[in-house]
Amino acid sequence: MDFDGRFSNIHLDILKEIGNIGAGHAATALSMLLNKKIEMKVPSVRIVPFNEIMELGGGAENVVVSVFLRIEGDAKGNMFFILPIEQGERFIGQMLGDSSFTLSELPYSELGISAAQELGNILAGSYLTAFSDFTKLDLLPSVPALSVDMFGAIISFGLLEASQVSDYAIVIDTALYEADSSSSVDGHFFLLPHPESFQIIFESLGVN
Numbered sequence: 448m449d450f451d452g453r454f455s456n457i458h459l460d461i462l463k464e465i466g467n468i469g470a471g472h473a474a475t476a477l478s479m480l481l482n483k484k485i486e487m488k489v490p491s492v493r494i495v496p497f498n499e500i501m502e503l504g505g506g507a508e509n510v511v512v513s514v515f516l517r518i519e520g521d522a523k524g525n526m527f528f529i530l531p532i533e534q535g536e537r538f539i540g541q542m543l544g545d546s547s548f549t550l551s552e553l554p555y556s557e558l559g560i561s562a563a564q565e566l567g568n569i570l571a572g573s574y575l576t577a578f579s580d581f582t583k584l585d586l587l588p589s590v591p592a593l594s595v596d597m598f599g600a601i602i603s604f605g606l607l608e609a610s611q612v613s614d615y616a617i618v619i620d621t622a623l624y625e626a627d628s629s630s631s632v633d634g635h636f637f638l639l640p641h642p643e644s645f646q647i648i649f650e651s652l653g654v655n
Contacts, residue, residue, distance in 0.1 A: 459492055465581045466621075514570070563593040564590070572588060
């Protein structure tokens with residue numbers, strides 16, 4: 448499916464607004480969870496050809512933290528939230544109150560895995576709720592799964608499914624930080640709709 452010339456800056460602005468609404472919901476939930484003021488912004492939203500996705504993840508061999516979930520409902524697909532491993536360790540450590548938490552060696556602590564899955568629940572749930580409210584589509588997330596691996600290995604499954612017809616993914620950049628801190632946790636959402644779902648999503652946003 449070719450969207451070249453059919454997707455304007457106005458439509459990207461709509462996706463960014465959806466992302467910012469979701470980020471606001473996520474920041475509120477995380478602030479309550481961590482008992483500290485968390486802010487979250489969406490610097491950019493892009494429609495990216497598959498051949499550019501590996502570069503966004505730091506290269507196929509770059510080791511990252513991933514929270515993966517399936518999207519069911521009106522527009523099926525896969526979603527990945529990707530963090531650099533150092534930032535994943537830092538944020539999960541904050542959730543646990545354990546600055547020594549590491550993802551550099553197995554086995555990972557059960558509490559760490561649970562914290563990462565809870566992070567995925569909060570972020571994905573917030574974004575999908577905003578997406579659903581804006582598009583009026585019924586979007587249901589699966590239980591999130593945590594993975595620490597090379598980016599190429601993590602993303603390949605979603606790409607293989609989506610690339611049967613479509614050549615694009617929706618990429619939502621995120622910046623997550625404490626209100627009194629200048630350093631942020633920077634991640635990416637990769638939304639890989641099933642081929643038929645792309646048309647459903649775009650039509651719900653007013654793209655014929």
